[in-house]
Amino acid sequence: MNTTKRLYYIDWLRVIAFTLLILYHTGMFFVPWDFHFKNNETSELFELWMTPLNQFRLPLLFMISGMGVYFALSHRKTSGFIKERSTRLLLPLIFGMLVIIPPQIYFERLTQNVHFENYFDFWKTVFYFVPYPEGGSLSWHHLWYIIYIFVYSLMAIPLLKFLKGDKSKIFKTKLYEFFSKPGKIYLLGLPLLFVFYSLAPFFPTTHGLFDDWYNFTYSFTFFIYGIFIISVDGLWDVIEQQRKLSLKIAHIPFAFLWLFVWGPTFYIMNEETTAFFFFYGFLKTTFVICWLLAVLGYSRIILNKTNKFLAYATDAVYPFYILHQTIMMIFGYYIIKLPLGIFSKFTIVAIITFGGSFILYEFFIKRFNISRVLFGMKTVHSRKALNIPQIIEGE
Numbered sequence: 013m014n015t016t017k018r019l020y021y022i023d024w025l026r027v028i029a030f031t032l033l034i035l036y037h038t039g040m041f042f043v044p045w046d047f048h049f050k051n052n053e054t055s056e057l058f059e060l061w062m063t064p065l066n067q068f069r070l071p072l073l074f075m076i077s078g079m080g081v082y083f084a085l086s087h088r089k090t091s092g093f094i095k096e097r098s099t100r101l102l103l104p105l106i107f108g109m110l111v112i113i114p115p116q117i118y119f120e121r122l123t124q125n126v127h128f129e130n131y132f133d134f135w136k137t138v139f140y141f142v143p144y145p146e147g148g149s150l151s152w153h154h155l156w157y158i159i160y161i162f163v164y165s166l167m168a169i170p171l172l173k174f175l176k177g178d179k180s181k182i183f184k185t186k187l188y189e190f191f192s193k194p195g196k197i198y199l200l201g202l203p204l205l206f207v208f209y210s211l212a213p214f215f216p217t218t219h220g221l222f223d224d225w226y227n228f229t230y231s232f233t234f235f236i237y238g239i240f241i242i243s244v245d246g247l248w249d250v251i252e253q254q255r256k257l258s259l260k261i262a263h264i265p266f267a268f269l270w271l272f273v274w275g276p277t278f279y280i281m282n283e284e285t286t287a288f289f290f291f292y293g294f295l296k297t298t299f300v301i302c303w304l305l306a307v308l309g310y311s312r313i314i315l316n317k318t319n320k321f322l323a324y325a326t327d328a329v330y331p332f333y334i335l336h337q338t339i340m341m342i343f344g345y346y347i348i349k350l351p352l353g354i355f356s357k358f359t360i361v362a363i364i365t366f367g368g369s370f371i372l373y374e375f376f377i378k379r380f381n382i383s384r385v386l387f388g389m390k391t392v393h394s395r396k397a398l399n400i401p402q403i404i405e406g407e
Contacts, residue, residue: 020322022079024315025307027325029072034336034369036065037154038362041344042354048116048341049123051348051357063274064266067300068307071234073157074164075304078238081165085172094166101162104388108155108334114138115338117149119345154337156219160228163221164235171236175243188246197250198261201301203233208293234304241308248312255309262302265295331377331387332369339368 040047043058085093118134121127128134134149142148152159174180191197211226218224241247251258273292343364347357377383381391 018318019316020318021311021315022076023318023322023326025072025311026076027322027329029069029076030329030333032065032069033073033333034340034365035362036062036069037337038340038344038358038365041348041361042358048120049345049348051354053354055354059274060270064270064299067296068303070157070231071300071304072307074161074231074234075238075241075308077161077164078168078235079242080238081161081168081235082172082175082239082242084165085169085176090169090173093169097162097165099385100388101158101165104330104334104386105152105155105158105162107386108158109150109152110138112334112338113151113153113155114149116153116341117144117151119341122345152219155334156221157333159221160231161235164232167232168236168239171239175239184244187240187244188250191247192250194254197254197305198258198301200237200305201297204230204301205293205297207233208297209290212293213289248308251305252309252312255306255313258302258306258309262299262306265299266303269295269299327378327389328370328373330389331373332366334387335369335372336365339372340365343368 039058039062041049041051042054043062044054044056084096088096114135115131118128118131121134137149140148141150144151144153175184191199207226207230211229215224215226217227219227221228241251269292340361344361347361347364350357352360373387377387378389381393384391
């Protein structure tokens, strides 16, 4: 694929995916699932949109990240690539764990009737280096995505270097010839199905990196898919050509899961049985892979354009991601106590989260190089010096 031309549809996908992520996190106050603290009333109606969204939002982000990492290595040596990844990922992660995440834990502690003299008295506990939640306040919370992308980037270096070299031409040609045959692209679901069947029963998702084998492997698979899709000439063409079929197939498992499993519906199957586990795994995998292929296929047709909003959002999306959950939880702590309905509270929290992220980004982050670096952005000088497809984290 030509990497000298701006791929606006990938920019759009990334902005849309992170926007959905923020709305999803806002909904966590009001859905019946576990969260750091909750509204006193929850609604199963939130499950109707949050559960299917939860199936593909992160796979899409990991796919896009794989594409971005492929670009990131295209104009750098390995040492420069590792330095760039460390600056763009590890530095914001460390800053986030020390500054951005602690307020989330502080307000969670208040809901648990744990009080401190002031916030600074609480913040000092970060340096006890006792991991959350065992009484400590050191955590990466929603920033777990960043450390995973960093580890994936390092793990993918041999593959990235191979795909960039001349020796990979035959391999990529054969890969394209295989997947260009009608229906073969859907075989991408088989590795995902294997990961689900072999790891999901034994390793529940923790986002803890070292004990998160199912989620780690599942997400890494999408990351690798993103690398192949962007590096193998013609593969995105195949996805685009079969986009209508992908969308049609995706509707079948979606309809069943949405009606009988994910939403507040009647009892249809014992979820504790082995039969249900294998049936659910097949439907879930089919839905995710077909929906993602449909989204990728249609994106190049519909979203391959730019405007002022996209130019702004492409820069802002990484700082928004880092900031959003802290703003959401600070204001959410007070808003969920108001005598309002669930949907009114959700709307207010969402607006304040986006608005607060915008104010902090516009006036305190984008204008200063030191804050730009802490939030994973390029400095103003280096931003002008490099004119490359900027779809990686923080671009």
